[in-house]
Amino acid sequence: MCLAIPVKVAELLDDDMARVTIDGVSKEVSIALVDGLRVGDYVVLHVGYALSRIEPEEAERTLALLREAGALAQGADA
Amino acid sequence: MKYVDEYRDGSLARAIASTIRAEARPDASYRFMEFCGGHTHAISRYGVEDLLPPNVRMIHGPGCPVCVLPIGRIDDAIRLASMADVTLCTYGDLMRVPASGGKSLLQAKARGADIRMVYSTLDAVRIAEVEPTRKVVFFAIGFETTTPPTAMAILAAERKGLNNFSIFCNHVLTPAAIQNILESPEVRSLGAIRIDGFIGPAHVSTVIGTRPYEFFAEEFRKPVVVAGFEPLDVMQAILMLVRQVNEGRAEVENEYIRAVSAEGNVKAQQIVSTIFELRDSFEWRGLGLVPFSALRLREKYGRFDAEKLFSIETAPAQDNPACECGAILRGVKRPVDCRLFGSVCTPETPMGSCMVSSEGACAAHWTYGRFRQHVSNRERAAQ
Numbered sequence: 001m002c003l004a005i006p007v008k009v010a011e012l013l014d015d016d017m018a019r020v021t022i023d024g025v026s027k028e029v030s031i032a033l034v035d036g037l038r039v040g041d042y043v044v045l046h047v048g049y050a051l052s053r054i055e056p057e058e059a060e061r062t063l064a065l066l067r068e069a070g071a072l073a074q075g076a077d078a
Numbered sequence: 079m080k081y082v083d084e085y086r087d088g089s090l091a092r093a094i095a096s097t098i099r100a101e102a103r104p105d106a107s108y109r110f111m112e113f114c115g116g117h118t119h120a121i122s123r124y125g126v127e128d129l130l131p132p133n134v135r136m137i138h139g140p141g142c143p144v145c146v147l148p149i150g151r152i153d154d155a156i157r158l159a160s161m162a163d164v165t166l167c168t169y170g171d172l173m174r175v176p177a178s179g180g181k182s183l184l185q186a187k188a189r190g191a192d193i194r195m196v197y198s199t200l201d202a203v204r205i206a207e208v209e210p211t212r213k214v215v216f217f218a219i220g221f222e223t224t225t226p227p228t229a230m231a232i233l234a235a236e237r238k239g240l241n242n243f244s245i246f247c248n249h250v251l252t253p254a255a256i257q258n259i260l261e262s263p264e265v266r267s268l269g270a271i272r273i274d275g276f277i278g279p280a281h282v283s284t285v286i287g288t289r290p291y292e293f294f295a296e297e298f299r300k301p302v303v304v305a306g307f308e309p310l311d312v313m314q315a316i317l318m319l320v321r322q323v324n325e326g327r328a329e330v331e332n333e334y335i336r337a338v339s340a341e342g343n344v345k346a347q348q349i350v351s352t353i354f355e356l357r358d359s360f361e362w363r364g365l366g367l368v369p370f371s372a373l374r375l376r377e378k379y380g381r382f383d384a385e386k387l388f389s390i391e392t393a394p395a396q397d398n399p400a401c402e403c404g405a406i407l408r409g410v411k412r413p414v415d416c417r418l419f420g421s422v423c424t425p426e427t428p429m430g431s432c433m434v435s436s437e438g439a440c441a442a443h444w445t446y447g448r449f450r451q452h453v454s455n456r457e458r459a460a461q
Binding site for chain 2: 001002003004005006008022023029030032033047048049052053054055061062065070071072
């Protein structure tokens with residue numbers, strides 16, 4: 001139920017709407033709940049509404065932490 | 079897909095699993111509850127439990143709104159939809175949920191009720207706009223993730239001056255349910271299960287932020303790690319919980335920093351509190367009456383409140399008495415401990431709430447987990 005997907009903002013439209021794309025599929029959704037979005041931003045989309053902006057730096061930081069957590073084990077196994 | 083594929087890397091998942099195995103103390107056991115049905119589904123679908131050492135166990139929580147909606151409310155919705163001038167709009171998840179007497183919305187639709195599946199509340203508002211002679215009721219359910227879209231629909235209907243649009247409100251709150259699991263009187267009668275920490279919801283937290291969980295960390299000394307819904311997010315959250323337990327910490331940590339902040343989506347929170355207020359109490363399927371756990375429309379928006387417009391008085395409806403959902407939702411029992419599981423109760427003919435939605439603990443185990451069990455039984459037999 002609370003599933004949401006990361007989509008890319010492709011075009012800002014009137015009335016707090018935007019056209020977003022994911023894997024070549026595009027859809028018009030509401031961006032009224034998230035201020036200051038720009039074309040190229042990624043947002044978490046849930047039932048037709050963007051709920052939050054995905055922060056690229058934080059995403060990269062999380063991936064670095066994941067790799068670090070994985071690398072720890074390889075060190076321990078060796 | 080960006081922000082999805084990189085969090086599903088199998089080899090990295092196995093590497094993080096090795097770290098969890100290395101850091102989980104062999105003389106200790108760890109029991110973590112993933113509150114949210116989205117996590118339950120991810121754990122089953124990606125076989126996360128197979129990667130964990132035997133002393134780290136996941137308990138599936140009640141965070142599936144379809145599962146916890148009481149039968150009486152589905153009965154109400156079917157009654158509404160059966161009125162000649164009513165069009166009931168609903169998310170697809172609710173169509174197959176069993177109501178009293180073997181009914182469902184899907185069956186009511188087949189019998190001619192005007193029930194329409196919508197993707198978004200925007201679609202429901204649009205239907206009201208283009209069909210002014212229909213009384214359009216949106217069957218609103220969900221946790222904090224799904225509440226702002228409902229609030230936005232009411233604001234849109236107000237702006238457009240629609241007088242044929244209303245909401246049948248069943249929105250529920252995550253923190254109240256977590257608290258109920260930790261301290262309700264039923265915990266005593268069902269037997270309490272030890273929970274050493276929680277994986278906090280992903281998308282609920284995009285709206286409410288991580289602050290509401292601080293109460294559980296402080297008051298109940300339980301670590302909470304908010305995590306994304308991808309398998310690597312879940313693995314990392316488990317590692318973070320193991321570390322907190324090992325170090326004797328009970329803090330709120332955020333693994334899902336790419337989409338969740340401490341304060342959450344303040345704009346969405348403000349819109350929700352403009353439209354909705356707390357109910358004193360609300361029934362949860364499997365948990366019973368939970369105080370201050372749900373929302374209703376404020377008096378000011380009463381003209382959009384289907385409960386008032388159609389004088390809905392929800393009648394109590396009984397679950398199958400053999401159903402163990404209450405104990406399963408609290409983590410006291412597992413799906414296989416229920417004698418209905420897999421015999422009369424399957425996703426095609428669900429008896430209880432946990433089998434209803436793909437996010438329910440029983441449905442997830444039926445779809446993915448039972449094969450795992452089959453394999454492990456076979457391996458055991460071969461030894």
